Amino acid sequence: MDSFLHSEFTLSESGFLFDHGTGLTYTLNETGRFIFQKIQDGSHANNLVELVTSEFEVAEDIARKDVDDFFRQLKEARIIH
Amino acid sequence: MNAVANQLSQIFRTSFQAYGVLAFSPHPLPAALILFASFYHPVVGLMGLAGNLVSTLMARWMHANKDAWQAGIFGVSGILIGLALGKYAEPSVRIWIFLIVGSGISAVISVALAHYFAKYDLPILSLPFMAVIWLLLLSSNIVDGSVDHQLSIGFLKSIDLWLFDIFPLELFEYLKMFGSIIFQNNLLSGVLVMIAIGLYSRISLLFGLWGGLLGMFTYAFLHSSLDGFHGLNYVLISLALGGFFVIANRHAFFFVSLAVITTGLVDIAMSTLLVSSHLPPLVFAFNVVTLLFLFPLKMRPESIAALRLVPVPLYLIKSPETNLRWYRRWSRQKSKQKTILTFPFLGEWSILQGNDGEWTHKGVGKYAWDFVVRDVRNHQSKGFGTELTDYYAWGLPVLAPAPGIIYSLENTVVDNPLQIVDTERNWGNYVIIDHENGEFSELSHFMQGSIVVLPGQRVGRGEILGRCGNSGRSPVPHIHYQLQTAPEVGTPTLPCQFGEGLVNGDIRIDANPKKDDKVSALTIDGGKSWSMLGRELESWTFHCHNRWRTFSETLNFSTDVYGLPALVSKNNLLWRITELPNFIVIRPDFKTFPSLLTASVWIHIVGDQLILPKRLKEGLSWEGNMLTHNDKLWCLSTEKQAIYISDDGTISEVRIIDQPKFQFSLKKRDITKK
Amino acid sequence: MVVFNVLSVHSMFSQLLFAGSSLLNLKIRTDDYTMTEKRHYSKPTIIRHTVGVMNKYGRPPATVPMNRLVGHEVKELVENYGSPLFVLNVQELRDNYRDMSRAFMTRYPKAQIAYSYKTNYMKAVCSILHQEGAWAEVVSGFEYDIARNLNMAGENIIFNGPYKTKAELMRAFSEKALVNIDNYDEMQVIEDIAEELGTVLEVGIRINMDLNSPPWHKFGFNLEAGHAFEAVKRALASGKLKVVGLHIHVGTYIDDLTIYSRAAQGMVEFYRYIKEQLGVTLKYWDMGGGYASHNTLNWAWLPAEQTCPTYDHYAETICPILLNGPFAAEDAPKLFLEPGRALVDEPFSLITSVAAQKRMPNGGRGIVLDAGMNILSSVQWYSYNFQTGQDSGSMIEDTTVYGGLCMNIDVLRESASVPQVRRGDLLVIPHVGAYNISQSWQFIYLRPNVIAIEDGEVHVIKKAETREYVQEFEQVPDTFTK
Structure with a gap:
């Protein structure tokens, strides 16, 4: 699969995330869930920011900063490469 | 020489007094009028006077009761004998001898009778006179019944006759009647006696x-x-x-x-x-x-x-x-309440239920108080108030409100949980104190096992009896207090007040707090200690100025008719002293309805009472009910008097602030030194 | 070919699946796209679920914002008075005093609170407490001067401390202050003063006991070693001094009530002993301070909400023991208490702004605030809680809170639960009144405004420093300038 996700994930509507590989569970907030969904769909960091700004009420620079931070967190949690 | 003069003046004064006693008006002015009236027939009057002196002297010689003698009682029979003899007999030496002897005998009979009657607290009236005069009249065969053979003052008689013509008979007789007390049968005497009585x-x-x-x-x-x-x-x-x-x-x-x-x-x-x-x-x-x-x-x-x-x-x-x-x-x-009460706790508490309260203080239990502690938010407890220990009053020391002996107590009742009352054992754990004057204090709802006194133990004011709990008919921790006439639980309550304390920040010496009032016991941080109570035989004189009139009053320290320490005044006015823990209250009794002849009529009311703090702090004074900062001036609560304290701590002057011309100045004089 | 086909079928299949699901997703997304307005944004977060024991002790969750403080909007206060900002809730200060007063006065006939100035000697704070009826407890000539300057009469000041100059003592005695003697040298100086003034001076003696670990032996005369008795004896021996009071101060932040009961017991027994042996009658005894407040100590196992005794607990411990002393009820010596933090800690709060946030190498989060140990030196002992001054969402994260000083030790808290805040957001730190202001450092930053709020009205009780003010007493000789 051309996904940079580490393993299989199941994401619920409410933001509950299950990592099939490690068995660990996470909670994502609304924005987080939206982004993760996009990742699952195959989007990359670059156009994610665009997607976020068109979906949510937020300034671009803030969105960029936050998305970067979010990616860092995901990397740390070994969810993405 | 002085002693003899003293004696003589005493005798004259007493005899003079007897004239007043005769008409139930023992006072110099009526006595003078009556004396004058008796001289309508001068010789008769003289006989009266002579008889008076004889019987007075005789009684004194016989060591009659001093007070009774000084009041002039023993002279009365003498006067009456003189006047009666004068009325019914011809004037002669024989009569005079009868007079003197008779007066003497009457004195003896008076003394004996007075002593005997004293047992029943009865007056001898004019019984001695009656006994003697009948004896004399019977034994001397001189019954005549007319007074006309006595010389009377000429012009007075003519006035009398003139009046007789003017007035209707009944009125004339009516007015004359008063004169008959001194065996006079003329209008003038009658009128004089009437005036004398009326003055008194x-x-x-x-x-x-x-x-x-x-x-x-x-x-x-x-x-x-x-x-x-x-x-x-x-x-x-x-x-x-x-x-x-x-x-x-x-x-x-x-x-x-x-x-x-x-x-x-x-x-x-x-x-x-x-x-x-x-x-x-x-x-x-x-x-x-x-x-x-x-x-x-x-x-x-x-x-x-x-x-x-x-x-x-x-x-x-x-x-x-x-x-x-x-x-x-x-x-x-x-x-009146005999026990002086102070609040039975430390610090500031609040009244949950007062006299005639809406829950339990009704009927015979009307005169009682429930005390609780509230915080700054006016809550009785902290947090949600779900535990007994949340309540501020829980476990606080409960004090004795007045000295006495512990009569009975109960210490084993379990404290109720909140909002549950034990109506079977209403008072829960309680203490009853006998104040040894017929009054008893009852405090209830103590914590189980917390009472630290025993029956029969003597306690002083403010001693810790136990801790506030929630036993008996108590939904929340509180102290219940009442004064009653007998020691049994459930005796009817007496109306009472707390002798002194702070009620809502005001200092009161007659505290009768109501629901939601904040009360606490009074402690005056004392500097000098000061007291107006003197010792026996001390005497204070004060001069009272009222614009044009000066009046002098002397107070002697003694006990009053009720057996309480009192200042006995020269003018027969009563000042009563009540001693509170921090104050001395002196009640003067100027508000009598006196005869016009007593000086108190001319004195403006000093006030209901003088309240003097026992311990003074330097530089403090009172204004209204409040203690304020002032230089030397002390103002008292009710009537805005000012009392000046001299350096040695004695009162030197009392002034009424509203009426600057009215003041007492006090000089202390020790009558033990003569 | 077959292999290839299988593979391709397989991939096609999965792709179909994928496409199918994305179609489904598309569908949902289409639905989403039918909404014209944008959704509310909050910073995306991912929180791992941890297995373990949840902290069941009640604390207001950090996610509940505290956007109003004493009735005023936190944001508005900062706009008007800057950040950081100390805020005093005057009513709470008054209530604390009244509550403590009530607790002791309902248990002891004559109790008096003397506020310990060193905790926070701002004029406004001391004035408010004096207005409520507190005396002043001072430990230096400087503090004594502050008290006198606030129109406190000398006789309402208690002067303690191990170092008092002769001039200060002379002033204190002339103005009838209560002085508690700490050591023999001081006693000597006071005797000289008595000589000069020509009167017998009334003094108190400070004692200490072996109560805590480590024991507070620095101050006063030790009771167990017999030094206290010797001191009283020595004081009376010269005939120039009259011992009328005893003073003990058991420690700071004592939440162990047994220490107070042992101290009270010691005082009573000592009084009994000196009364018998030396004929001393006390006019007062001073139980000092040390009462705890609702700040949790760094090394504490449980939060302060659980462990801090109430004023009633302290009073219940101390008063009944003291009432057993050798005296009749109306002659009970006056009881002095010297609370500091117990009165003044909680009414103060600090509003601070987030300056920056960082992602630490270990993945943890750090935030930097504009307040540091310069105005919060008590972080050495306390673990402060942080509340947000605005709604920062409900996702809390374990965060290291750094102060704004350029010093590595300036860490306000190693690990705190803080919601997702960003630069410019406000945090409110409660219960900062004790020692933070009086012990603040003039370091790197100028000290901020302090305001007091009562009945909705805001008063500035200390203006922020300026450079000119800080440098006012400096002089630069010409030889140092270019």
Whole structure:
């Protein structure tokens, strides 16, 4: 699969995330869930920011900063490469 | 030489006083008028005076009771003998001898009778006179019955005759009646005596007038005419029973009326009986009926306050007005709280339920208080108030409100959970204190096992009895307090006040707090300690200025008629002292209804009471109910007086701030040094 | 070919699946796209679920914003008075005093609170407490001067401390202050003063006991070693001094009530002993301070909400023991208490702004605030809680809170639960009144405004420093300038 996700994930509507590989569970907030969904769909960091700004009420620079931070967190949690 | 002069002046003064006693008006001015009236026939008057002196001296020689003697009682028989002899006999040396001997005998009889009657607290009235005069008249064969053979002052007689023509007979007789007390038969004497009585006491005068009138009617009714009417018995008995020996209330009015009618009957009966022996009945009826009517009153064992007809103890008798005042004070005193109470806790508490409260303080349990502790938010507990320990009052020390002996207690009742009451054992854990004056304090709802005193133990004011709990009929921790007349649990409560304390920030010496009032005990941080209570034999004189009049009052430290420490005044006014933990309260009794002759009439009211703090802090003073900062001035609560304290801590001056011209200045004088 | 086909079928299949699901997703997304307005944004977060024991102790969750403080909007206060900002809730200060007063006065006939100035000697704070009826407890000539300057009469000042100059003592005695003697040298100086003034001076003696670990032996005379008795004896021996009071101060932040009961017991027994042996009658005894507040100590196992005794607990411990002393109820010596933090800690709060946030190498989060140990030196002992001054969402994260000083030790808290805040957001730190202001450092930053709010009205009780003010007493000789 051309996904940079580490393993299989199941994401619920409410933001509950299950990592099939490690068995660990996470909670994502609304924005987080939206982004993760996009990742699952195959989007990359670059156009994610665009997607976020068109979906949510937020300034671009803030969105960029936050998305970067979010990616860092995901990397740390070994969810993405 | 001085001692002799002293003695002589005493004798003269006492004899002079006797004239007043004669008409139930023992005071110099009426005495003077009566003395003057007796001199309508100068020789008769002189005989009266002589008899007076003899009997007075005789009584003194016999060491009669000092107080009674000084009041002038023993001179009365002498005067009457003199006046009677003068009226009924020709003037001669023989008569004078009879006079002197008779007066002497009357004195002896007076002393004996007085001593015997004292057991029953009855007055001797003019019984000695009656005994002696009848003896004399019988043994000397000098019954004559006319006064005309005595010389009288010429022009006075003419006035009298002129008046006789003007006035209708009844009125003339009526006015003359008062003179008959001193065996005078003229209008002038009558008027003089009337004035004398009226000056001393209006009540006496009114009763005298009424008695005389009723007497006339009675006499007329029984005799069908006014011939031979002598009003003296009627007047005398109304004076005696109308405020003098018996308190003048409306019951006394009916009593006197009945007595007057009885007098009429006795008098006429006596006259009829004595016709054969030619003895005038004189004041027989008066003496007999008075004693007859007084005796049953004196025999009553119940408390005076419960009676309708109130006999006055002999040693207390002053004017009818003063007697009335004494009686009112006495009955108020009987229901007055004897124990001085202070709040039974530390710090500031709040009233949950006061007297006549809406939950449990009703009926016989009306006069009680429930105390709780509230915080700044006015809550009784912290947090949600779900535990007993959340309540601020829980476990706080409960103190004794007054000294006494622990009568009984209960210490084993379990504390209720919140909002649950134990109605079976209403008081829960309680303590009852006997204050040894007929009053008992009851504190309830103590914590189980927290009471630290034992029955029979003597406790002082403020001693810790136990801790506040929630036992008995108690939904939340609180202290319940009540004063009662007997030690059994459930006895009716007495209305009472706390002797002193802070109520909502004001210092009160008569605290009767209501629901939601904030109360705490009073501690005055003292600097100097100060007290107005003197020692026995100390005497303070003060001069009272009221613009144009200066009045002097001397106070001697003693005990009053109720047995309490009192300042006894020279002017027979009563000052009563009540000692509170932090104050001394002095109640002057200027508010009497005195005769016009006592100086107190001229004095403006000093105020209901003087409240003096016992411990002074430097530089503090009072204003209204509040302690304020001031230089030397102390103002007291009720009437805005100012008291100046001198350097040695004694009062030097009392001023009324509103009336700057009115002030007392006090000088202390020790009467032990002469 | 077959292999290839299988593979391709397989991939096609999965792709179909994928496409199918994305179609589904598309569908949902289409639905989403039918909404014209944008959704509310909050910073994306991912929180791992941890297995373990949840902290069951009640604390207001950090996610509940505290956007109003004493009735005023936190944001508005900062706009008007800057950040950081100390805020005093005057009513709470008054209530604390009244509560403590009530607790002791309902258990002891004569109790008096003397506020310990060193905790926070701002004029406004001391004035408010004096207005409520507190005396002043001072430990230096400087503090004594502050008290006198606030119109406190000398006789309402208690002067303690191990170092008092002769001039200060002379002033204190002339103005009838209560002085508690700490050591023999001081006693000597006071005797000289008595000589000069020509009167017998009334003094108190400070004692200490072996109560805590480590024991507070620095101050006063030790009771167990017999030094205290010797001191009283020595004081009376010269005939120039009269011992009328005893003073003990058991420690700071004592939440162990047994220490107070042992101290009270010691005082009572000592009084009994000196009364018998030396005929001393006390006018007062001073139980000092040390009462705890609702700040949790760094090394504490449980939060302060659980462990801090109430005023009633302290009063219940101390008063009944003291009432057993050798005296009748109306002659009970006056009881003095010297609370500091127990009164003044909680009414103060600090509003601070987030300056920056960082992602630490270990993945944890760090935030930097504009307040540091310069105005919060008590972080050495306390673990402060942080509340947000605005709604920062409900996702809390374990965060290291750094102060704004350029010093590595300036860490306000190693690990705190803080919601997702960003630069410019406000945090409110409660219970900062004790020692933070009086012990603040003039370091790197100027000290900020302090405001007091009562009945809705805001008063500035200390203006922020300026450079001119800080440098006012400096002089630069010409030889140092270019």
